[in-house]
Amino acid sequence: MVVHEINFDGMVGPTHHFGGYAYGNLASMSHRKHPSNPKLAALQGLQKMKMLADLGIPQAVLPPRMRPSLSTLRELGFSGTDAEIFSQAVKSSPRLVQELSSSASMWAANCATFSPSTDTADGKVHITPANLQSQFHRSIESQESFRLLNLLFPNKDLFTIHPPLPKGGKFGDEGAANHTRFCTHYGDEGIHLFVYGQSAFDPAIQTFPARQAREASEAIARHHRLKPEKIILAQQNPEAIDQGVFHNDVISVGNRTCFLYHEKAFTDTERVISSLSERCALQPIRVTQEMLSIEEAIKSYFFNSQLVTLPNGEDLLISPRECENLNLEWLPLRVIFVDVRESMWGGGGPACLRIRCVLNETERNQVHPYIFLDDTLYNRLVQWVHKYYRDRLEPCDLLDSALFQEVVESLDALSQILHLNGFYLL
Numbered sequence: 001m002v003v004h005e006i007n008f009d010g011m012v013g014p015t016h017h018f019g020g021y022a023y024g025n026l027a028s029m030s031h032r033k034h035p036s037n038p039k040l041a042a043l044q045g046l047q048k049m050k051m052l053a054d055l056g057i058p059q060a061v062l063p064p065r066m067r068p069s070l071s072t073l074r075e076l077g078f079s080g081t082d083a084e085i086f087s088q089a090v091k092s093s094p095r096l097v098q099e100l101s102s103s104a105s106m107w108a109a110n111c112a113t114f115s116p117s118t119d120t121a122d123g124k125v126h127i128t129p130a131n132l133q134s135q136f137h138r139s140i141e142s143q144e145s146f147r148l149l150n151l152l153f154p155n156k157d158l159f160t161i162h163p164p165l166p167k168g169g170k171f172g173d174e175g176a177a178n179h180t181r182f183c184t185h186y187g188d189e190g191i192h193l194f195v196y197g198q199s200a201f202d203p204a205i206q207t208f209p210a211r212q213a214r215e216a217s218e219a220i221a222r223h224h225r226l227k228p229e230k231i232i233l234a235q236q237n238p239e240a241i242d243q244g245v246f247h248n249d250v251i252s253v254g255n256r257t258c259f260l261y262h263e264k265a266f267t268d269t270e271r272v273i274s275s276l277s278e279r280c281a282l283q284p285i286r287v288t289q290e291m292l293s294i295e296e297a298i299k300s301y302f303f304n305s306q307l308v309t310l311p312n313g314e315d316l317l318i319s320p321r322e323c324e325n326l327n328l329e330w331l332p333l334r335v336i337f338v339d340v341r342e343s344m345w346g347g348g349g350p351a352c353l354r355i356r357c358v359l360n361e362t363e364r365n366q367v368h369p370y371i372f373l374d375d376t377l378y379n380r381l382v383q384w385v386h387k388y389y390r391d392r393l394e395p396c397d398l399l400d401s402a403l404f405q406e407v408v409e410s411l412d413a414l415s416q417i418l419h420l421n422g423f424y425l426l
Contacts, residue, residue: 002361003118003187005255006058007306007354008371009049010108011381012042013064014407015101017393018346021137022104024208026244026298028347038103039389041342043382045106045353048338050378052318056311058364059373061381062108062152062355063414065144066424067407068100068398072140082408083401090399101398102137106343107352109249110138110175111145113220116358117158119181119190121225124160125363127153128220130175131164134211139167151423155366162223165216170200173216176355177247180254182280186358191279192226194218195248195266197236207242232275235267244298249351251297255307258315260285260333262303264294291330300326304349305335320349370419380417388413 020032053059068089070082076096078085089097105111115126129145132138142164153159165171183190194217197210204210214233221231236248240262245251252261259276263286266272276282287297297303305319314334321339328335340350359367370377388410390403397403411424 001187003185003358004058004364005186005309005356005358006060006364007049007052007308007356008060008062008108009045009354010062010106010111011064012038012045012106012342013067013103014038014389014410015067015393015398015403016041016103016106016342016346017101017395017398019098019102019137019395021099021102022135022246022347024211024241024244024246025347027345031345033395034345036345036393037342037391038393039385039391042385042389044340044342046378046381046385048318048340048350048353049373051336051338052306052308053373053378055308055316057308060367060371061373061377061418062111062148062371063418063420063423064103064411065105065141066411067103068097068404069140072100083404086401086404094399098395098398099137100140104138104346105141105144107348108355109177109247109352111141111355112149112175113173113179113224114176114355114357115192115224115226116190117360117363118187118358119192119224119226119230121227124158125153125357125359126160126162126224128162128173128223129164130173131167131171132174133167133169133172134174134209148423151420152368152371153366154368158363158366165219170213171216171219172211172213173220174211174247177249177352178212178217180252180259181358182254182259182276182282183256184281186256187360189230191230191232191276192221193232193234193254193272193276194221195234195236197241204238206238208244208246210236210238210241211246212236230279232272232279234272237264237267240264240294243294245294249304250301251294251303253303253305253307253351255315256309257281257283258285258307259283260287260303260307260317262287262292262294262297263289285332292326296326301344301349302326304351306350306354318350320344368419377417384410384413384417
């Protein structure tokens with residue numbers, strides 16, 4: 001049976017702005033309160049998706065969330081119609097409205113963790129939405145992701161959608177940004193590398209928080225019914241976290257047997273590579289401090305490139321435009337550079353914008369069909385962006401009732417394009 005790895009990319013929402021809410025994400029913090037360009041951001045994301053689809057990489061889209069989050073405002077005691085809730089919240093707590101207007105769900109690598117049916121004991125695809133408890137503006141996404149994934153993967157005989165892990169400070173889970181699956185071919189049984197920042201019961205004192213708990217990764221592996229011998233747990237290097245490596249996908253990227261990693265990615269990097277090499281035909285590409293410092297890696301988001309396999313079997317690296325000036329003569333991979341500056345300024349590169357899911361043909365045919373990108377959908381989404389998105393947005397604009405109405409109208413139109421009627425009705 002034909003098996004594909006499909007990229008599901010998060011669409012940039014109409015309230016895309018630089019709020020600087022993510023402590024430990026240096027790009028997010030440094031661009032706080034800069035004017036944003038939601039229209040450009042959304043078009044850059046769509047152009048990247050279209051490029052992958054044209055290369056023969058299966059591509060799907062994930063819709064943005066309703067922002068500001070009206071469901072969260074209701075939980076906080078605001079009531080009435082949607083417009084009344086927005087008006088009350090603006091008067092009561094404008095900073096709350098701004099934070100609840102974050103478009104961070106565009107970084108789909110944090111949406112969930114996927115395990116393909118080839119790897120699970122019950123032969124089903126398992127998906128666990130991330131709880132994202134380390135950041136308030138992202139924690140509100142977890143139940144939204146749970147609802148969305150149930151809509152997109154409705155066949156319960158093929159897909160198991162687990163609820164997000166419990167919140168409360170112990171079991172922080174940041175999704176696929178800290179998980180990599182290795183295999184020779186996508187249809188083979190894979191090896192799962194779970195990367196964590198600290199133990200839930202032995203937290204480290206650091207400059208920046210370690211977001212992923214070891215125990216969260218272990219819980220996901222149990223939920224997904226993965227074989228213990230197919231799992232490798234690795235701890236992030238605290239030194240790297242304190243320099244701004246808030247997720248593992250900021251310092252390593254893997255696909256099939258290829259693994260591009262920085263020598264300071266883990267507390268015991270050599271053990272991690274040795275363990276992977278013992279269990280799969282690993283092709284490691286080690287990057288030293290001399291080749292590329294952690295500081296340069298964070299500034300350029302080099303490791304947040306997408307590592308994909310083309311239909312002809314070639315491995316290709318899709319890197320942010322910010323990497324063009326790096327000396328990459330040592331890199332044994334072909335590189336294509338893409339412009340996702342608006343995402344980069346918020347702290348996410350090409351790989352942050354997507355989550356990967358390995359599906360066979362039967363499973364793929366049971367996914368909500370209207371989210372797979374082709375020329376028709378691409379053109380409709382581009383037209384939609386041009387109609388509804390602003391080309392300049394400052395944090396104060398998020399308090400404008402006119403913008404709120406634009407968002408409501410735009411998402412209503414999008415739900416019709418993607419046949420997701422009811423998703424935004426909360």
